[in-house]
Amino acid sequence: MSQKLQIAEANAAYITEQDVWSHFNYIFSSRSKNSTSYKFVLIKSLLENLYNVNSELELNYYQVFESFTKIYWNLVIHHKLNQINMTGKKAGVQSELEEFQTAHSIDDSIVFDKLPAQQQLRLIKRVIKRSKINVMGAIYGDTKGHIYSFDNKKEYLKLTPSFYKFMQKYQKVIMYLANYQLALFLEKFNESGNTEQLLFKIENVSKRSSLxxxxxxxxxxxxxxxxxxxxxxxxxxxxxxxxxxxxxxxxxxxxxxxxxxxxxxxxxxxxxxxxxxxxxxxxxxxxxxxxxxxxxxxxxxxxxxxxxxxxxxxxxxxxxxxxxxxxxxx
Ligand SMILES: [Zn+2]
Known part of the structure; x- marks a missing residue:
């Protein structure tokens, strides 16, 4: 099962824009297994890091999961939004953040960028550990290895050149899609808020509180x-x-x-x-x-x-x- 993969090479074949669109169609459809919001948040995190790649199109996990942890923290702790499609259960990353919040008595009003740097770092490390099991392999499997290779031991992923070009070219519309799909997912599994209110929260979830x-x-x-x-x-x-x-x-x-x-x-x-x-x-x-x-x-x-x-x-x-x-x- 691709979800449990530790190291996976990207499929070397050149892929067309049509291929990437069909992967996104699949990820955003009910055929893809989306029991949690992981895939949507990973796509958002990749978009945020599009211009942080090195010359080999590599991103280390710290970069990607800094965005991922920030988005999750702000959704789960700050906005109190459940991230799994079952009542009475919690997504792994969600539990990790809530346990951390309780252990350090952190108030709900605190957004991620207001946490002390040391706490941010510890949270990111914990989220990386969790995400190696569930997150990295999931989109890799959904896209038949066409969009990135990853290595959980060396903690980095590498985007394929055709996927990278595609993301640059359609960055804005992919962000709209990811935000909208995330809002629909959250609306189904949370009592508070309609799509419009959720979209507003999601569109601003990455904004720093102060520059x-x-x-x-x-x-x-x-x-x-x-x-x-x-x-x-x-x-x-x-x-x-x-x-x-x-x-x-x-x-x-x-x-x-x-x-x-x-x-x-x-x-x-x-x-x-x-x-x-x-x-x-x-x-x-x-x-x-x-x-x-x-x-x-x-x-x-x-x-x-x-x-x-x-x-x-x-x-x-x-x-x-x-x-x-x-x-x-x-
Ligand atoms: Zn001026």
């Missing part, structure tokens, strides 16, 4: 003016941390995609892409950041390449971010 730490890094390292209009940055309250590639697309916070923007620019840019001369400016900014040693110790910066940012910009446009924003004249 303050990024603001301080950016301010201390180089930036004392608005990235877009050049207005001086005087205080925290009048300025924002802006996701250059909109958060609604990338769904993650990477230093190389974040800039300080004045409130006026941030508000009017909102969910749009900035004109491509700002792309060039950001690539130059990131090159400068990499010359500062302390930044190079950050995993997000280690995995950054100018090509990734360039790709991400192009794929944002092809995924529908076609409205291009420029700052208003001051």
């Amino acid at each position: 303050d730490s990024f603001y301080h890094i950016l301010l201390s390292l180089y930036q004392n003016e608005c990235f877009y209009c050049g207005k001086p940055v005087l205080n925290r309250t009048g300025n924002h941390v802006d996701h250059f590639i909109p958060w609604s697309f990338i769904q993650t916070d990477q230093l190389w995609n974040l800039v300080i923007a004045c409130r006026r620019c941030n508000t009017s840019k909102n969910d749009k892409l900035a004109d491509d001369h700002f792309l060039e400016k950001l690539i130059n900014r990131n090159t400068k950041l990499l010359e500062i040693n302390i930044v190079y110790e950050r995993t997000d910066m280690q995995l950054y390449t100018p090509n990734k940012l360039d790709d991400l910009y192009r794929y944002s446009v092809s995924n529908g971010y076609t409205e291009i924003w420029v700052p208003r004249e001051t």
Whole structure:
């Protein structure tokens, strides 16, 4: 049974877009065994880490399951949503998180990114241990090994090139599908909330409660003016941390995609892409950041390449971010 596999090579055959669509059709259908929400949350976690792959298209488990644990924690502990299709039972990961919460007397209101770093790390390790048994083999089996290989001993997975291209090309619509299917699943097995309310929670489940730490890094390292209009940055309250590639697309916070923007620019840019001369400016900014040693110790910066940012910009446009924003004249 594929679910119990420990090491599995990807099927080497080239797969077409049609093949990947048919796998997703299967995963999202009632034919696929979805007794828990694992598959939907794993797909969301892969999407969040699409631009964290190394040059071999590998992701280590820590990266993938940091997203997975965060999403689960926020759904299970913060929103109190059951993740299994049986009453009186709990999904393995769900029990793991609830036991941890009880043992450390953590309040329900605490979202994942507010937990101390040490606790986050311990939780991620526990979730990895659990997920090796149930999660990694399940989607591998559903997709006939077409989308990734994985190794539970070395704790990494490797996306196949055709699947990776597919995910970049259809990132937004796959995210919509995964969120919607997760909402439908949760609606069936939870008393509180309708699809619309659940979707809202799911769409925001990965959002950090504060970007303050990024603001301080950016301010201390180089930036004392608005990235877009050049207005001086005087205080925290009048300025924002802006996701250059909109958060609604990338769904993650990477230093190389974040800039300080004045409130006026941030508000009017909102969910749009900035004109491509700002792309060039950001690539130059990131090159400068990499010359500062302390930044190079950050995993997000280690995995950054100018090509990734360039790709991400192009794929944002092809995924529908076609409205291009420029700052208003001051
Ligand atoms: Zn500005």
